[in-house]
């Protein structure tokens with residue numbers, strides 16, 4: 001059994017690190033703030049090699065631009081793009097985020113691997129890397145050691161700069177022991193590019209260059225920026241229902257394109273919940289899918305916010 005603290009995250013690990021650093025918060029809003037000298041998620045290496053690792057990310061954006069300009073879209077490729085956008089978005093929201101980062105429900109080892117594979121096909125690195133960085137975001141949300149705070153740094157940094165910096169490319173397996181104990185997840189975390197390669201090939205086999213271009217390349221870039229909006233926009237624009245120690249916001253349009261992740265202030269208030277849209281009108285498609293999976297027995301122990309949690313720290317509107 002994994003011990004968890006009040007946030008729902010495993011005790012120890014990055015929690016210990018929180019006590020080891022003490023940094024003034026007076027520099028908030030500065031354009032460039034040096035991060036702590038040591039961090040369990042940040043690499044000190046900023047050489048050419050680590051920067052070259054961001055080249056595929058940039059090339060994918062240039063390829064998407066070329067596809068939009070030169071490759072005809074077909075009904076099949078449009079269907080692949082939309083279908084795989086939402087499937088892969090669930091891999092990120094229902095898999096990487098609500099399962100691996102927050103353990104908000106339980107499932108079998110086989111379906112756990114399926115979630116990891118689908119999440120990987122969004123080409124946002126491996127499940128262990130993703131979950132570890134995200135847990136760190138919650139531990140230090142909008143503080144200096146938050147990897148992607150638009151409050152401490154800039155909107156650009158929070159959206160994509162932290163990815164391009166090459167500083168957050170490694171996975172410290174010691175910091176995510178609850179999942180790094182699974183050999184297949186460690187392997188997939190290393191071969192995180194493989195599911196994307198398989199999906200790109202599949203799209204090509206189904207509809208040639210239109211399938212590859214629109215179904216995979218354009219869809220992947222759209223997925224990037226929809227996901228990144230949770231880190232950037234959802235800490236800047238929107239409404240706050242709960243008094244949290246960060247600047248998280250509920251943002252309805254971000255929630256629509258990310259299948260529910262835009263209810264980010266709700267999430268920061270009660271992060272171990274599988275449900276992020278707390279009100280009936282807060283559309284949270286990822287939660288509906290998780291509930292459907294629970295109905296047929298594929299997942300179980302789906303965590304919900306308690307009545308007390310829903311009522312506390314409410315900001316009077």
Ligand SMILES: [Zn+2]
Nearest residue numbers: 137141248264
């Ligand atoms: Zn956040």
Ligand SMILES: [Zn+2]
Nearest residue numbers: 101134267271
């Ligand atoms: Zn989270």
